[in-house]
Amino acid sequence: MDRLTSLAVFVAAVDEGSIAAAGRRFGLSPVMAGRYLSALEDHVGVRLVERTTRQLNLTDAGRAYFAKAKRILDDLQEADHEAADLQATPRGSLRIAAPITFGSLYLGPVVAAYMAEFAQVEVSLHLQDRFVDLIEEGMDLALRIGQLPDSNLVARKLADCQLLACAAPSWLAAAGVPTHPEDLARHQLIGYLGEVTTAPWSFTSPQGQTFNLDYPCRFSANNTAVMLAVALAGGGIVYGPDFVFARHLQTGQLQRVLPDYRSPVLPLHAVTPTARYVNTKTRLFIERLKGAFAGASPWLGKTEQAEAKIRKT
Known part of the structure; x- marks a missing residue:
């Protein structure tokens, strides 16, 4: 038989x-x-x-x-x-969940190029700073930043995000430039408040000594775009993922604080539901994400990428 x-x-x-x-x-x-x-x-x-x-x-x-x-x-x-x-034309609705700030800053060009390439796919992007239940909420994929909890989701790593502290030059001119992590206790701090948190602030010296700081923040928000706006206005020192601050670090509107100290690296993943099979439209979008965000901190300039690579070693 x-x-x-x-x-x-x-x-x-x-x-x-x-x-x-x-x-x-x-x-x-x-x-x-x-x-x-x-x-x-x-x-x-x-x-x-x-x-x-x-x-x-x-x-x-x-x-x-x-x-x-x-x-x-x-x-x-x-x-x-x-x-x-291999013979199918991607079509239908593609539902994507992503963090608010990352999605608004970096996903627009990827989505536009994808829609131009695949005219029969409709894309809906849901931006929210929480872990979305992909199956319950009917999402084809989600972008997640940070270590993933154990689950049956299938994860594909896209890039690394480097946590860092920075501030506007005006704040540093008025309050002084920290040279040691414990100097942050004398500054106004801007931190994240929400389901997914980056606390405590962590810094590792060139000699390998790690400082995990849990100083109170003068301003906290559950949205990194607001944190960025407060920092740009000279409201204090902010701590978060490099993709939030990258463009302003490159223009000089923000200045890296404690640049000789390393902070944790957060992976960026594309995650899909429990089924091993990923449909055509989702698989092709993930491939475009890989092309756009391949490597370590792709939103940084080449000089900043080289410096980040040195700090990780």
């Missing part, structure tokens, strides 16, 4: 809890489905399930075989989808 069908009937019987239910999935009678299962057991030379009138129970051998059989069938299905995708 066809071995692939036997494998599929076996996995379906375990998933459904009965041989009859597995047969219905493939349009087989219970007797024929049972024959496929028996043929598989004859082939491997070991009993995979213990049958009773009411239920199926996996043997120890069956439990191990089931895990690998399911993986084989999933891989085959994914290969079928990917082969079909």
Whole structure:
């Protein structure tokens, strides 16, 4: 008998809890489905399930075989989808979730280029500074910054974000330039307040000594764009991911504070729901994201990228 069908009937019987239910999935009678299962057991030379009138129970051998059989069938299905995708034109709605500031600063050009390339896809971008439940909220993918919690989501790393502290030259001229992390206690601090936080502020010296600081912030906000605006207006020293401040550091509107100290690196990931298979329109958008954001801190200029690379070593 066809071995692939036997494998599929076996996995379906375990998933459904009965041989009859597995047969219905493939349009087989219970007797024929049972024959496929028996043929598989004859082939491997070991009993995979213990049958009773009411239920199926996996043997120890069956439990191990089931895990690998399911993986084989999933891989085959994914290969079928990917082969079909090579000839498919992406179409339909693409729903993306992303952090507010990152999305507003950097996703516009990527989305515009993607829509120009794939005219039959409609894109909706949902900007919010919280972890979105992709399945519950119907998202095709999300961009997430920081270490990911354990989950069944499939993550693809795009780039690294470097945390740093900076301030307007006017603030530093009036309040002084810190030369040590503990000098920050004498400054007005601007920090993030929300579900995803960067506290405590962390700095590691060239000698390897780390300072984790939890000084009170004079101003806190749950939006990094507002934090940026306060810092640009001379409201104090702000701490956050480099992509928020990059353009203003390059123009001199902001000045890096404690540049000789390293701060943590946060990865930028594109995450998709639990299914291993990613549809065409989502896969192609992720590829465009990789092209736009490949490397360490791609929003920094070449000089700043080189300096950031040195600080990480």
